[in-house]
Amino acid sequence: MDTLAFGLTLTVIGMGGTFVTLGIIIALTNLLKRIFPIPSDLKK
Amino acid sequence: MLESIIYSSAELLAGIKYLFTGGWPNLVMLVVGFGLLFLAIQKEIEPLLLLPIGFGCVLVNLPLSEVMEQGGVLKFLYDIGIITEIFPLLIFVGIGAMTDFGPLLENPKILLFGAAGQFGIFLTLLLALALGFSRLDAVCVGIIGACDGPTAIYVTSQYAPHLLGAVSVAAYSYMSLVPIIQPPIMRVLTTQKERTVKMGFLKESVSKRTKIMFPLMVTVVTGIIAPKGLPLMGMIMLGNLMKESGVVTRLTGASENEIANTVTLFLGLAIGGTMEGHKFLQLQTLAVFGLGFLAICLDTVCGVLLGKVWYVLSGGKVNPLLGAAGISAYPMSARVVQAQGQRYDKKNFLLMHAMGANTGGQIGSVMAAAIMLSILKGMGLI
Numbered sequence: 001m002d003t004l005a006f007g008l009t010l011t012v013i014g015m016g017g018t019f020v021t022l023g024i025i026i027a028l029t030n031l032l033k034r035i036f037p038i039p040s041d042l043k044k
Numbered sequence: 045m046l047e048s049i050i051y052s053s054a055e056l057l058a059g060i061k062y063l064f065t066g067g068w069p070n071l072v073m074l075v076v077g078f079g080l081l082f083l084a085i086q087k088e089i090e091p092l093l094l095l096p097i098g099f100g101c102v103l104v105n106l107p108l109s110e111v112m113e114q115g116g117v118l119k120f121l122y123d124i125g126i127i128t129e130i131f132p133l134l135i136f137v138g139i140g141a142m143t144d145f146g147p148l149l150e151n152p153k154i155l156l157f158g159a160a161g162q163f164g165i166f167l168t169l170l171l172a173l174a175l176g177f178s179r180l181d182a183v184c185v186g187i188i189g190a191c192d193g194p195t196a197i198y199v200t201s202q203y204a205p206h207l208l209g210a211v212s213v214a215a216y217s218y219m220s221l222v223p224i225i226q227p228p229i230m231r232v233l234t235t236q237k238e239r240t241v242k243m244g245f246l247k248e249s250v251s252k253r254t255k256i257m258f259p260l261m262v263t264v265v266t267g268i269i270a271p272k273g274l275p276l277m278g279m280i281m282l283g284n285l286m287k288e289s290g291v292v293t294r295l296t297g298a299s300e301n302e303i304a305n306t307v308t309l310f311l312g313l314a315i316g317g318t319m320e321g322h323k324f325l326q327l328q329t330l331a332v333f334g335l336g337f338l339a340i341c342l343d344t345v346c347g348v349l350l351g352k353v354w355y356v357l358s359g360g361k362v363n364p365l366l367g368a369a370g371i372s373a374y375p376m377s378a379r380v381v382q383a384q385g386q387r388y389d390k391k392n393f394l395l396m397h398a399m400g401a402n403t404g405g406q407i408g409s410v411m412a413a414a415i416m417l418s419i420l421k422g423m424g425l426i
Contacts (some may be wrong), residue, residue, distance in 0.1 A: 001423070007173045007182070010419055011166035017415040019159045021269050022408060028261050029152040029254075036253035 059107035069321030070105040077101030077316070080213070090220040092305075093193070093312050097213060100316015111317060118317030121310045126201045126208070131311040132194035133279045138304030139194070139406070140283020141296045143374065145258060147400035150246040154366070154397065158404025160350035161370030162412035164189030164343030168335050175331060179425060180204055183416060185332055188215045189339030190409035191222070192372035197311070198276060199413055203426060209318035210329045214336035222376045223383075225337075226344050230368050230384055233348045238355055240389045241363040246396045252288070259285040266411055272421055273414015280410060343371045363394055369401035372409035378402040 001009070063071055080098030084091040100118055103111045111118040125131035148155060169186030177185060184204040187196045188211055196215040200208050218225065231239075259281035267274045286296045318324075344367075351367030365384055369377045378398035385394040420426045 003173050003179070006179055006423075007170045009423075010183075010416060011170060013419055014166050014412060014416050015159070015163060017269070017419075018162055018408060018412045019156070021266060021411050021415070022155050022159045022404070024265055024269075025262055025407070026152045026155050028265065029149060029155075029258060032254045032257050032261060033149070033152075033250060036251045036257065038249065038251045 062107040067107055067321070069325045070107060071321070072325060073101060073105040073319055073321040076319070077105060090216050092308050093216045094213075096309050096312025097216075097316040097319075100313040101209075101319040102316075103313075104317045104320050112320060118313055121314040122317055125307070125310055126197070126314050127205075129198055129201060129275070131307050131314070132198040132201075133275055134303055134307045135194045135311065136276060136279035137283040137299045138301075138307075139374075140259070140280040140285075141287045141300040143280075143284055143287075143403055143406060144399070145284065145403050146250060146255065147246060147396045148403045149250040149254060149258060150248075151397065151400055154400040155404040155407065156354075157347055157350060157367050157370030157401040158406070158408030159370070159412075160367060161343045161347040161372075161401075161405045162190065162408050163346035164339040164341070165409075165412055165416070167342045167346075168339035171338065172331075172335055175335075177328075177331075180420075181207060181328075183420065184211055185335050186339065187211070187413060187416075188218065188332075188336035189343050190372055190413055191215070191219055191340055191343060191377075192406070192409040192413075193219060195276060195372070195409055195413045197315070199417070203420075205318075206323065207328070207332060209315060209324055210332040211336070212315045213319070214333050218336055218340045219373045219376065222340070222371070222373045223380050225340055226368050226377060226380050227384055229341060229344045230348055230365055230380075233345065234352070234364050236388060238352065238364045239385065239387075240392060241355065241360060242389070242392050243361070243363055243366075243394060243397050245393070246400075255288040256285065259288065262407065266414060270411070270414035270418040272417035272426075273410060276410045277407075277414060280406070340371070344368050347371065363392075363397070366394065366397055366401045369398040369405065370408065371402075371405045374402045374406055375399060377405070 077098045080094045083089045084094035110116050165186045168189050169182050172182035172185040180203040184200040187199045193215045196211050200211045263281045266277045286292045347367035347370040351364030354362040355364045365381050369381045371377050381398035382395040385392040
């Protein structure tokens with residue numbers, strides 16, 4: 001693999017992987033908020 | 045008798061003779077070391093790191109110094125803390141214990157800014173490769189764009205230890221210069237209308253259980269996707285779990301105070317020890333500083349550009365300035381966003397949203413580094 005291909009591979013997979021992973025974390029965080037909502041007495 | 049007095053005196057002057065014959069790089073680095081001490085003490089720029097780094101730099105560059113020789117004090121600290129990667133990881137426990145992910149959890153989508161803020165890593169990596177850096181060296185130069193000192197040290201100490209001094213000093217110096225580097229870029233890339241977008245107040249919508257489960261979830265998800273980065277993410281999330289659980293207040297306190305302070309001292313001294321003149325004063329070091337600066341600028345540009353896209357997609361409800369907070373310099377860049385927002389509208393309070401993006405930047409920077417390490421492992425380079 002030449003240097004340009006190496007750099008582009010790292011950039012595309014690195015940034016893509018970072019976005020996808022953070023996307024998964026966002027989805028799971030929203031799920032956590034639904035599973036563990038603030039108790040209704042605390043909301044008031 | 046007279047002869048032995050003369051020989052003994054000559055030995056005492058050997059250091060001065062060395063300094064003015066072959067030791068000019070050490071002389072230059074002594075000036076650099078005192079410069080770092082000046083910045084730390086007089087200007088209060090990252091004093092916790094720059095003071096021990098500056099002092100370590102002075103120690104190692106004094107003529108005929110043996111502090112980085114086998115058995116020397118700085119060499120000992122380097123071997124036990126940097127070669128083993130323990131120091132940056134212990135600092136991460138403290139950072140996790142100090143970080144409040146609350147604003148991020150109120151509005152999880154803002155985590156995407158933490159991804160955009162990592163573009164600088166990869167764009168700088170490409171530039172470093174174009175400039176002729178070897179592949180692993182280029183990775184370590186790019187990692188300055190994570191704006192995250194411990195991550196930069198962790199990666200560089202493993203894969204380009206000869207660049208450790210330059211990368212560490214560049215990473216911490218530029219982190220402290222975020223309030224100077226970011227505002228002009230933010231102003232150039234946004235319009236007056238965009239800068240004055242108000243985002244309202246975050247409502248309390250996160251339960252204690254969610255805050256406890258969040259670090260566990262992040263550790264598991266990121267550990268499965270990029271196991272090479274698990275030590276980094278695991279330690280930061282351990283610190284946060286201790287803080288949010290509230291059951292180990294002594295450990296939390298020790299992590300964010302005693303342990304973090306002690307390790308910061310040792311880490312700074314050991315990094316300073318890597319700045320020996322003959323090894324440090326090379327064209328490559330200057331290139332590292334230039335590329336590091338560029339990396340942080342590119343992070344800011346890409347973050348703000350994502351903010352502009354989000355502004356359009358949301359119908360003008362998201363302030364693009366928030367994108368600048370998607371880097372790991374916590375809480376500096378969040379404060380910069382708040383200051384810039386208020387510069388154009390005194391009643392615009394962006395701080396909590398910016399804190400969310402900023403903590404997202406912390407997760408994003410570690411994630412980007414973790415993924416990069418996993419890709420390198422997949423390529424068989426590490």
